[in-house]
């Protein structure tokens with residue numbers, strides 16, 4: 001058990017959380033937020049962090065989530081440092097690097113395979129890598145970052161939406177396999193979040209129109225996702241599994 005009581009919806013202090021894609025964007029915000037709540041955070045990414053991980057007490061490990069050996073190194077480093085892994089946030093994805101939106105007929109096989117390798121295989125490899133530890137602990141939380149593009153059927157993004165649809169399917173399937181081990185697996189499907197990556201892919205008019213379509217009609221920041229992630233990483237969420245929580249200000253309703 002974690003040592004200290006905590007506010008409902010927050011992660012318990014001391015919870016060991018691994019956040020992939022934590023160098024920038026949403027992953028950086030999640031890493032900062034979880035660390036501020038008292039979690040022991042390890043971030044992983046293929047690029048160097050664009051924020052002060054050391055100053056936040058966060059450990060950063062260079063790792064490619066599409067690569068099995070990277071996962072072994074990441075799990076070993078986390079266990080060496082913290083002795084356990086309570087939660088995994090599978091946030092890394094090819095998103096900023098997608099390039100311009102374009103018809104499905106114009107996506108190359110190489111682009112398709114790369115997106116699937118990182119966004120889908122990476123999530124599966126991550127769950128597979130932490131499973132022995134979580135099973136032995138009799139406790140674990142997995143939060144997979146999907147996307148509401150799956151629910152909205154966003155066009156000109158076929159490889160990306162397919163990769164995130166597969167994340168939702170994987171979440172359900174693995175949740176059924178590991179529930180008896182004390183492990184929950186859930187997905188969060190964010191709407192359009194204003195990050196550097198989003199601004200590179202969408203012009204301001206599109207972002208403003210998207211904001212206006214929400215039941216809560218404003219722009220979405222990475223921080224809007226953080227409380228949902230904390231909750232799903234906390235012990236209090238233990239009877240929720242296999243679910244996809246859409247966090248988009250009220251556009252898609254599941």
Ligand SMILES: NC(=O)c1ccc[n+]([C@@H]2O[C@H](COP(=O)([O-])OP(=O)(O)OC[C@H]3O[C@@H](n4cnc5c(N)ncnc54)[C@H](O)[C@@H]3O)[C@@H](O)[C@H]2O)c1
Nearest residue numbers: 021025026045046064065091092093096147192193195197
């Ligand atoms: N921004 C949005 O509007 C939005 C909406 C829905 C879902 N999402 C999802 O949220 C997550 C974060 O998105 P973001 O906006 O911060 O995008 P981003 O591109 O800024 O961040 C993704 C991070 O993943 C890292 N990454 C890429 N390939 C990797 C690999 N092979 N191994 C390890 N790390 C790797 C990148 O370096 C980057 O730091 C992604 O899963 C994205 O698909 C974003």
